[in-house]
Amino acid sequence: MKLNHGVGQAAEDAALIFLQTQGCELVARNWHCRYGEIDLIMRSGNTLLFIEVKFRKNDKFGGAAYSITPAKLVKMQRAVETYLQQNPHTGACRLDAVLLQGNQAPQWIHNITG
Template sequence: MANTNDQGQIAEYNARQYLEQRGLTFVEQNVRYRFGEIDLVMKDGSDWVFVEVKYRSPSRYGGAVNALSAAQSQRIRKAASHYIQLNRIDAVCRFDVIAADPQGVQWIRDAF
């Protein structure tokens, strides 16, 4: 049985594949700062997309879609803001969530 960290890595890989199949371009994965982390950085045309990947095994507690707290979305926003400054990005940016569970994948564009 895979541990939670392995499942998270697998979910991120699958999310990346899923988004690439839908026309997004991979930029970077697991961007970590002291105050937050970005699971996937993708591009959708000229738009930058910061993706949070949520995985839940059997949909307990409302499943993966409901797993993102307000505090987590704040940390992701802060990390993305830092990333945008460091990379001097001047483009439209959005935050998407990929919610994965054994039943499948849900892509929530402009999640927060």
């Protein structure tokens, strides 16, 4: 198996820069708990954003969006709940994704849980 930590790190860096240009402020990066990792936690106004970053070179296997499976969403929601139990927040919260595919511009998907 080929590990692509460098590619993943570069994708997170690109997503972070993109979100900062959109007015978001970094709260935490690569936050871990027993349910997994939250790639980026950002603040936009009074809203706390939990960001999943996905990169794919191309859309050969459905692209970046298709890599966020229902099982992955459940783990992400549990990780968000754990974060909020440990770090209370009184404003709104949202689970988003930043999708990076090839050389295309980043795609920011709001509220990926519906």
